[in-house]
Amino acid sequence: QKEVEQNSGPLSVPEGAIASLNCTYSDRGSQSFFWYRQYSGKSPELIMSIYSNGDKEDGRFTAQLNKASQYVSLLIRDSQPSDSATYLCAVSEGTYKYIFGTGTRLKVLA
């Protein structure tokens, strides 16, 4: 079983809608969680980090963490065509390991 799991998509949403991206992880001891965006042919870039249960908002992005359910999600409000990309969930495991999910491809339709 993969340690960090995401639905590969593609997830298609109309422009202006809310996109919801989900991630589950297997290591109960994980303490820090990250969402990255990756455009085709480019390197991943950080969108948000979250460390505590609950919601964390930054502009149009909200990260949600539920450690009991081992679940982290990313909501993108008012989705724009420029948000079309692959979204990667990352989890810090143990002291040093940094593990990524397979990524979810998001398409925002104009």
Add this chain to the structure above:
Amino acid sequence: DAGITQSPRHKVTETGTPVTLRCHQTENHRYMYWYRQDPGHGLRLIHYSYGVKDTDKGEVSDGYSVSRSKTEDFLLTLESATSSQTSVYFCAMRPGKDTEAFFGQGTRLTVV
């Protein structure tokens, strides 16, 4: 930018030859990582380092070795390249264990 560079950016090599990819950072960050990215697999961890001469295996380490003799350089070696190692390789660095990662530009490796 984030102060991390990879070289070469593109390489074509023949099956059976050794290949070394270099990752160089100017931020004095302790943690460094090598990933490969293939369609449908996301970023898979090959090896990581938590200090000079301190390295460990990731989830897909077979056929790869690494070395870190200086804080700023993390080398990935494919001991005898195979076609299954055709991929895009990313290097990353982190300042601390609960911090974000900063990525290099990636190296596209083709093994023919």
